[in-house]
Amino acid sequence: MSRQPFALLVAGPTASGKSALALGLAGHLGGAIINADSMQIYAGLEVLTAQPSAQEQARAPHRLYGVRDPAEAASVAWWRGQALAELASARAAGRLPILCGGTGLYFRSLTEGIAPVPEIPPHAREEARALLAEKGPAALHALLAAADPETAARLRPSDSQRLARAFEVWRGTGRGLASWQREPGTGPARLGGVPWRFAALRLDPPRDALRAAIRQRWEAMLRAGAVEEVRALVARRLDPALPAMRAHGVPELSALLAGRLTPEQAGERACLVTGQYTKRQATWFRHQPLAAPSETHTIHARVAGMEQFSERERGEIFSFVRSRVDGGGEGA
Incomplete structure (x- = not known):
């Protein structure tokens, strides 16, 4: 080497x-x-x-x-x-x-x-998550746009995880994330x-190969115990804004366990959302x-x-x- x-x-x-x-x-x-x-x-x-x-x-x-x-x-x-x-x-x-x-x-x-973003105080993180859960990502994007328009302009109104992060940085440091990112890192x-x-x-x-693989993976996950994994996760009653609670399949299987979706609906929705995400990744x-x-x-x-x-x-x-x-x- x-x-x-x-x-x-x-x-x-x-x-x-x-x-x-x-x-x-x-x-x-x-x-x-x-x-x-x-x-x-x-x-x-x-x-x-x-x-x-x-x-x-x-x-x-x-x-x-x-x-x-x-x-x-x-x-x-x-x-x-x-x-x-x-x-x-x-x-x-x-x-x-x-x-x-x-x-x-x-x-x-x-x-x-x-970027050299300082450690965010717990109160700022908790406020961001609470606002996201109460008002939704679009409303949080509007709040961020009023406080930190430069960062908000870079984020999609549906990107809840990055919106919460941007809001907590502004709330916890008094500076927007875009401003911090201009600092030497x-x-x-x-x-x-x-x-x-x-x-x-x-x-x-x-794209067609990915769509087929996503469907096959979903069916394999169900056989391997994905529902039981989500059941155990839901039982912990964690903050729904946490990243793990938004992992592909978690919202859909949570809705299945709550009786809001059928197995077919959960599968269709999970595969659709995952497919859309892979397009953005690519x-x-x-x-x-x-x-x-x-x-x-x-x-x-x-x-x-x-x-x-x-x-x-x-x-x-x-x-x-x-x-x-x-x-x-x-x-x-």
Whole structure:
């Protein structure tokens, strides 16, 4: 390995096969997989968030899966700190760090850094959540627009999670999030003062393949116990504004358990919402690349495993990764 630390990013929309690709690479290249998905960090939602199974986790080291209680919202800053520690640990163990997920902001917190937003007081966070629950995201967007129009202009009125975050930052610091983001931030990830190098494998499968995969995954989740997971989560009576309570499938199965939706309605709604989300994810990754074009290899297929690729295609993928592992830096 070169002296400059290197990590591989495996990114793409939900149900595109990121985990299968990362696992195949980890097995062939001696990798450690680090979760970069904002929902897969939560414990108790292993089935519904499609976390790697125990058998899959036994095939290669997996980190930051199911490590956060759903009652505790995880910030990008928290995840970045955890990911930096896992990157360093993988490097020290002589393993290739493979960051795998669909949360663009997580990846960007490493490749570009994050703004120096102070710790938000609990009262500001509680007020933001209360307003969101009482008035809804559109009304919260209007309140934010009056207080912090610059940040509000960047957010969709339906994006409840980011609206709540923006409102709590303004309420807790007296400054808007956009204003904080203009301040010098942490900068790209570093190890002992040396910046990490990143290359990316980006999955961008056809829409019809994703829609079919989402439907198949939903049916598999139901067979594997997704309803029981949501039943246990609902029993905790957590704040509905918490990120885990809005994980794909949680609102729909909560409504099913409450008798407000039939199983067919819950499935249709969950698959529709997930499909809409994957479209936004794919657009984000296309227009906000995680690495330079020369450091990005795009796969236009849904990945079920490395065995689906032809010998030539596997060779291209492994050649791309190996050349980046060995390239750059000051030599071995």
